Amino acid sequence: MLVVVAPIPTGIATGVFALLVLTSGVVSLGSIIAAWTLPLSVLLLFPGPRFGSPPALIALAFALAVFITVTHRSNLRRLLRGEEKVFPKLQLWRRFGRR
Numbered sequence: 637m638l639v640v641v642a643p644i645p646t647g648i649a650t651g652v653f654a655l656l657v658l659t660s661g662v663v664s665l666g667s668i669i670a671a672w673t674l675p676l677s678v679l680l681l682f683p684g685p686r687f688g689s690p691p692a693l694i695a696l697a698f699a700l701a702v703f704i705t706v707t708h709r710s711n712l713r714r715l716l717r718g719e720e721k722v723f724p725k726l727q728l729w730r731r732f733g734r735r
Contacts, residue, residue, distance in 0.1 A: 638674070642693060645677035661722040664711035671704035 638646045653670035657663055675697035682689040705712075714720040 638697075642674075642678055642689075642697070644681055645674055645697070648677045649674040657723075657726055659727065661724055661727040662715070662720055663723065663726075664708050664720060665715060668705055668708050668712070671701040675701050 649670045652673045653666040656666035656669055660666070675694065678689050678694055678697050711720060
């Protein structure tokens with residue numbers, strides 16, 4: 637639904653997710669940061685009263701970011717302790733560095 641309603645902010649959030657996963661190998665980090673990128677992108681790309689985003693879209697984007705953050709609480713704790721699982725095979729920069 638967000639791809640249709642807000643394609644540019646959704647694309648930005650998806651790009652942030654991919655960039656973080658491919659550089660860090662930590663999927664939960666990409667998910668959380670991308671979740672907060674969406675509402676920020678909506679607000680920054682459509683500022684002002686004339687071209688502003690619909691309040692329902694802003695509310696939905698922030699609600700999704702909060703929901704994703706809450707559901708990733710245990711991942712956040714592991715990230716802070718340095719114990720979150722890393723997927724080295726997702727880290728493209730390591731693949732290119734070996735050649």
